[in-house]
Amino acid sequence: MSVSQRLHWCFPLILLGQLGCERLAPVPAQFRSSAEIQKLPEEMQKQVREALENYCGTPAEPKLLGALESRPETLKLGRDVYMQRCWQCHGETGDGAGPAAAQLYPRPRDYRRGIFKFTSSPYGSKPRRSDLVRTVKLGVPGTSMPSFAILSEAELAAVVDYVLVLTHRGELEFQIALEAEGADELDADAVTGLAQEIVTDWNTAESTAVNPETPKPEFTSEHVTRGQQAFLTKGCSKCHGEDGRGQTLDNLESKLVDVWGHPTRAADLTSGMLHGGREPIDIYRRIYAGINGTPMPEFKTALSAEPETIWDLVSYVLYVSGRRRSRPEQIPDAGSLVAYPRSPAGGATAAGGGD
Ligand code: HEC
Ligand code: HEC
Structure with a gap:
């Protein structure tokens, strides 16, 4: 990577307080629980953490919900890329609250809602995987989201997988929080159902590209x-x-x-x-x-x-x-x-x- 390439993507970070860029941040021991989970009784919080670890793993051993084959090495590569280049803005847990986030407009995406802006799928749907790849590759011009064209294809694919880990985990956490409210025990079958629904939503979006109803004319x-x-x-x-x-x-x-x-x-x-x-x-x-x-x-x-x-x-x-x-x-x-x-x-x- 040339110095100028490095500066290109470092630039926003340098501006935002010398956070450094080549340094690989230490992998956190745990993902941070959302505010909704932190409100639950201690025993329930423990059950929720276990359920989330069961489906989505930990930062050290991430798991991708619904992945047909388990790809631990890819997910670890994705995590490493993320902890080098993304967490400063998007946060270790993907909550959009990294150390650089507060000063930014628009704010870095909080992935946990599973909502993305620049999609090729219909309104209200999940993005397609290619949308996320594109955003990471090209960046979001006019915002602080840099272009990561410098990543290799393997790194790009891996970091997108890791964004998916964080997104799915956040969505599941949010749904579980609703389920757990007022309950004494977390219903394991219900959690399985919630996890399946998330996977279904993402899979459905893959086959629903918005294509123009009429062909593009030659503009005059x-x-x-x-x-x-x-x-x-x-x-x-x-x-x-x-x-x-x-x-x-x-x-x-x-x-x-x-x-x-x-x-x-x-x-x-x-x-x-x-x-x-x-x-x-x-x-x-x-x-x-x-x-x-x-x-x-x-x-x-x-x-x-x-x-x-x-x-x-x-x-x-x-x-x-x-x-x-x-x-x-x-x-x-x-x-x-x-x-x-x-x-x-x-x-x-x-x-x-x-x-
Ligand atoms: C300097 C801060 C910064 C860094 C570093 C950064 N992002 Fe972002 N990112 C943003 C901002 C800001 C947005 C929101 C743009 C918007 O809402 O228009 C964003 C949005 C996104 C989105 C959502 C796009 C959508 O359609 O909603 C994805 C996915 C994403 N970033 C992935 C990444 C990945 C992966 C990395 C690391 C390889 C990364 N970002 C590094 C600031 C950053
Ligand atoms: C209720 C308010 C509202 C109306 C009505 C509205 N927009 Fe928007 N539009 C927005 C907002 C807010 C955004 C910025 C979304 C973001 O990226 O955060 C936006 C973004 C856009 C963008 C994307 C710009 C980019 O940076 O990629 C386009 C294009 C656009 N609007 C065109 C239109 C057109 C054409 C119409 C009418 C047919 C329209 N808008 C009506 C609020 C509106």
Whole structure:
């Protein structure tokens, strides 16, 4: 690994208090129990810990729920990569509360809810494995989630497995906490059932990719113009603002909250940093299926009578997003765009190179 590559991903960490990056953090003896579990009587906490260890293992000996064959060596490699590169933000237990987390916006993902934002699966579903691989490889541009393209394929696959261990463990823990409340004994059969449900949810998501209802057109200025109209009339501008910059009252007063309990904002679509990726299909999926855990709703139903409007919106999002950076291959010539609110003379040049 070259020094510059190393600096690339270290950079946020250096900024956040010299946490160091090449050092492998010691593997914790135990995962930390969630607040819900800590509230239970001592004896019940012990039973819950045992059940969780039985299904998901310990940091030293992790187990992947529902894995067809046990892959202890892969999971240990994944844990080592995680303890080298991820825990500073995502926490040893995957609770999103690592030492660097508090200063970050958006917050690092708390994996334990099993909810992920940038998925190719329908709203409310688990992500597909390839979504997690992609996020780790490319990072989330415009946030502190770095790109880990420097990892080998084996390390990448292994660390994703380890994220799955932490996620499944967190989901099971949450479900068990509900089951355990007010009970004297933990019902072993019930725990088995809960574990199976989690595995089923993840397996189901694998085969449910969101694919466009109509094929992607070759974007022209007409698409952008229609997209702008839809943006202003279908509710987008209520959250993202008429110019897509997200300067709405709710946003500025931090009134929006995500499912993890943190303040969130409707994206500034003009920042040039689309968190979920800037391929047309990525943007299509964000609009069609919404963004899990956030106020961004799905528009699948609202636009079911006019599915091609989604592509219009995609072309418009690409257009406003490209205004501050040059990606001529994707941005149509928007010469006929009607009364765009912020169109200084220079603004059009980013789009001007289109077609
Ligand atoms: C410097 C802090 C930082 C480090 C280091 C970091 N992450 Fe993240 N990660 C984040 C932030 C912040 C987000 C949330 C981005 C968002 O909500 O848009 C995130 C989100 C994620 C997500 C969820 C994406 C989704 O669709 O919801 C995954 C998976 C993930 N990170 C995996 C990893 C892995 C694996 C590593 C180590 C190889 C890692 N991260 C290292 C900050 C970090
Ligand atoms: C109720 C508020 C709300 C409405 C209505 C809404 N959005 Fe969003 N949108 C959000 C929030 C919040 C996010 C940021 C989610 C996150 O990553 O945390 C977002 C994110 C997005 C993203 C992803 C940006 C990225 O960084 O990848 C796109 C694209 C988007 N919205 C487009 C639209 C379009 C098009 C419409 C109308 C059809 C729309 N939104 C309507 C709240 C809203």
